[in-house]
Amino acid sequence: MGVVTSLGQGRAENWDALINGRSGIHPITRFPTDHLATTISGMVDFLPSSTKGASVHTHHLADLVAAEAIEQSGLPASDFGGPLFLAAPPVELDWHHRLALYAKARSHNGNPSLIEAAREARAMELFEESQFGTIADRLAERYGTRGLPITMSTACASGATAIQLGAEAIRRGECDRALAVGADGSATAEALIRFSLLSALTTQNDAPEKASRPFSKDRSGFVLAEGAGALVLESLESALARGAEILGIMRGCGEKADDFHRTRSKPDGSPAIGAVRAALADAGMAEDEIEYVNAHGTSTPENDKMEHLSLSTVFGERMKTTPISSNKSMIGHTLSAAGAIEAVFSLMTMREGIIPPTINYDTPDPAIELDVVPNVKREAQVSTVLSNSFGFGGQNTCLVMAREPV
Amino acid sequence: MSARDVVITGMGIVSSLGEGADAHWQALTAKTPSPVLDRDRFAPYTIHPLPEIDWGQQIPRRGDQRQMETWQRLGTYAAGLALDDAGLKDDEALCATMDMVVAAGGGERDETVDEAILAASLERDDHDILLNEKLTTELRPTLFLAQLSNLLAGNISIVHKVTGSSRTFMGEEGAGVSAIETAAARIRSGQSSHVLVGASFQTEHSDMLLAYELAGFLHREDWKPVWQRADAEGGGVVTGSGASFLVLESREHAEKRGRNAYASMGPVVSRRTRRRSEPLVAGITEMLDRLPLPQTPVLALSGASGADAATAAEREALSCHDNVALRGFSTLTGHMKEAQFPFAVALAALALHHGNPYPAFDSATEAAFDGSLDTVLATSIGYHCYEGMGLIKRA
Numbered sequence: 135m136g137v138v139t140s141l142g143q144g145r146a147e148n149w150d151a152l153i154n155g156r157s158g159i160h161p162i163t164r165f166p167t168d169h170l171a172t173t174i175s176g177m178v179d180f181l182p183s184s185t186k187g188a189s190v191h192t193h194h195l196a197d198l199v200a201a202e203a204i205e206q207s208g209l210p211a212s213d214f215g216g217p218l219f220l221a222a223p224p225v226e227l228d229w230h231h232r233l234a235l236y237a238k239a240r241s242h243n244g245n246p247s248l249i250e251a252a253r254e255a256r257a258m259e260l261f262e263e264s265q266f267g268t269i270a271d272r273l274a275e276r277y278g279t280r281g282l283p284i285t286m287s288t289a290c291a292s293g294a295t296a297i298q299l300g301a302e303a304i305r306r307g308e309c310d311r312a313l314a315v316g317a318d319g320s321a322t323a324e325a326l327i328r329f330s331l332l333s334a335l336t337t338q339n340d341a342p343e344k345a346s347r348p349f350s351k352d353r354s355g356f357v358l359a360e361g362a363g364a365l366v367l368e369s370l371e372s373a374l375a376r377g378a379e380i381l382g383i384m385r386g387c388g389e390k391a392d393d394f395h396r397t398r399s400k401p402d403g404s405p406a407i408g409a410v411r412a413a414l415a416d417a418g419m420a421e422d423e424i425e426y427v428n429a430h431g432t433s434t435p436e437n438d439k440m441e442h443l444s445l446s447t448v449f450g451e452r453m454k455t456t457p458i459s460s461n462k463s464m465i466g467h468t469l470s471a472a473g474a475i476e477a478v479f480s481l482m483t484m485r486e487g488i489i490p491p492t493i494n495y496d497t498p499d500p501a502i503e504l505d506v507v508p509n510v511k512r513e514a515q516v517s518t519v520l521s522n523s524f525g526f527g528g529q530n531t532c533l534v535m536a537r538e539p540v
Numbered sequence: 541m542s543a544r545d546v547v548i549t550g551m552g553i554v555s556s557l558g559e560g561a562d563a564h565w566q567a568l569t570a571k572t573p574s575p576v577l578d579r580d581r582f583a584p585y586t587i588h589p590l591p592e593i594d595w596g597q598q599i600p601r602r603g604d605q606r607q608m609e610t611w612q613r614l615g616t617y618a619a620g621l622a623l624d625d626a627g628l629k630d631d632e633a634l635c636a637t638m639d640m641v642v643a644a645g646g647g648e649r650d651e652t653v654d655e656a657i658l659a660a661s662l663e664r665d666d667h668d669i670l671l672n673e674k675l676t677t678e679l680r681p682t683l684f685l686a687q688l689s690n691l692l693a694g695n696i697s698i699v700h701k702v703t704g705s706s707r708t709f710m711g712e713e714g715a716g717v718s719a720i721e722t723a724a725a726r727i728r729s730g731q732s733s734h735v736l737v738g739a740s741f742q743t744e745h746s747d748m749l750l751a752y753e754l755a756g757f758l759h760r761e762d763w764k765p766v767w768q769r770a771d772a773e774g775g776g777v778v779t780g781s782g783a784s785f786l787v788l789e790s791r792e793h794a795e796k797r798g799r800n801a802y803a804s805m806g807p808v809v810s811r812r813t814r815r816r817s818e819p820l821v822a823g824i825t826e827m828l829d830r831l832p833l834p835q836t837p838v839l840a841l842s843g844a845s846g847a848d849a850a851t852a853a854e855r856e857a858l859s860c861h862d863n864v865a866l867r868g869f870s871t872l873t874g875h876m877k878e879a880q881f882p883f884a885v886a887l888a889a890l891a892l893h894h895g896n897p898y899p900a901f902d903s904a905t906e907a908a909f910d911g912s913l914d915t916v917l918a919t920s921i922g923y924h925c926y927e928g929m930g931l932i933k934r935a
Binding site for chain 1: 644645651655657676679682685687690691693695705707709710715717722729746747751755758810812922925
């Protein structure tokens, strides 16, 4: 497992912050915030790549977590020998580069001049930054993953889908192991503005660490964030054969697409319900076998309400007493990386016997009756976890993880 | 034959040549197939433009059409054609259990806003504040959704009710290869019974040309066949707008609902050749060696982009097999990026369905095909990276 978030680099730093209820949300310093409604984020600002644009930063984040995960797995550092599944944000040529090219253009007639300037500059770095396959190509080169790497997006469910793709490839017998990475370093001004225009972001700028309040009555939107998570997935047989330490079991994956609306979910929650049930069925588990839920819990009015509706439909009365917490209360919403990061934290929850809290839970929402592990960590033996990931475009993906093999 | 063979039971293809399987068959088997070109709009670059499309035929609600830009509309439209063609269009139950793999890039930016920012950037130095100022006030809120890669799949779910699952692969031609490869593997292993898979590409937008031209990939002289651009100005790629969506099913699933298939999918292989250190010809040859190519004549629907190095390497590698007759369809459609491999597979299946080969698209380079059509090779060698190919066989 590998992880980087605004809380720090690596499993140890992140876990320590997470169980102590520390928030990584802070004022934006990467670019000026004039004219912006939201001026806080969970950006990863402590890396040299933090100011180098979305593509370079995402690559660096992915690289760090891949290295940490492979190191822990005990597999060779540069000859991984299985496929790579990378969840990453869509890429575009960075505005700074766009404007720099234009400044040097021979004429200034808008986009045609920009294209001409691009041709004459022949800046391969910029070309690669604008290619969707570049980051995976570089990771594949460095870690010796096998075959054509897959870069994918299912919006905010991407990280979970990358894990699902890896698990499915192993089950098909195509490989003994797979590297699943979710990385997102795309918190540019334009990204922030795009989400802001959709009214998805909170504007509680005054106390950044208090802004992400999943399941609270006064939740007002998510906090844009960056980070990365990685898992080395392996068939149980192969892991046992080489005497590897087994960190957890990916028991089941489930998904269901929503056809209701581009950003809103079907009012009856049926697609999310379908995804949870599909994951349980895939895991061969009954509803009452889930001991903890790692929530999608974005802190938007809509998501948290729908997530509660879906879970209480599947789990019934039992949901009121099943612990559920949202890592996003501390790290914000890491978009393409969220599902992978939260899978890492789910596995650590089982290994450490500690459930990270949902912080900023001061004003419960009476319509959402859940045990959100409010504000303070809880020691608990957890042997199974459900991790939810939902995204724009009707994406719903759920993972069921377990401490021990069946 | 096995119950889990992968068969192609529907296709929705659009290019400058027209829309649908029949229109393409007519255009591509004409005595001398000729391209549809727009030389002026993006001069010095020639492109193959979209044909006139009545979007309402596949996207009935105007509200849905308005939520998308052309790239998503085109993909959603082609997906509808494929579902129609497979007899699944209004089968709610089968659409609700249908899996989906889409290969996608990004959608169209707002060119007017971008150009306003470019112009203003020459007048002032506080570029970051300029960006905040312009983007917060001038961007259309819903445009973001029209740009998001996974929202093509999202729109297909909304418009056509395909909701079994939804995955979007990114990464130029390689994404198209992986999409087909993964969809077929899912069916063979029993993970899926029926899958909608495909991609669309809309080149009539500055950003789509910019992405190629950052590395000088575009051809800048008048149009020439894809194999003949090496000595011309520019990098050899002529782009085209288009889309290809396929319905893949297990043989058992198709037979149960009484559908005839265009063709069946044989093995698909893919590769990441380290092009800086390894000759691409060797990489392509290695892929060909992994495929059970017959000794009898083989028609090859090549997705060659025209990019100088990759196109020459593909031709060289394939020319070692003297039973292979090349058909570089980008000569007539232009390069459709993520849609290249799905399009190659569609054209291969179409030829098998008709039991006839295509004539040479470039008679100076491409040999006549003489033999019976049992197995067709479909290739997509990325203009910059990633390669894939597969065999398509009689149903």
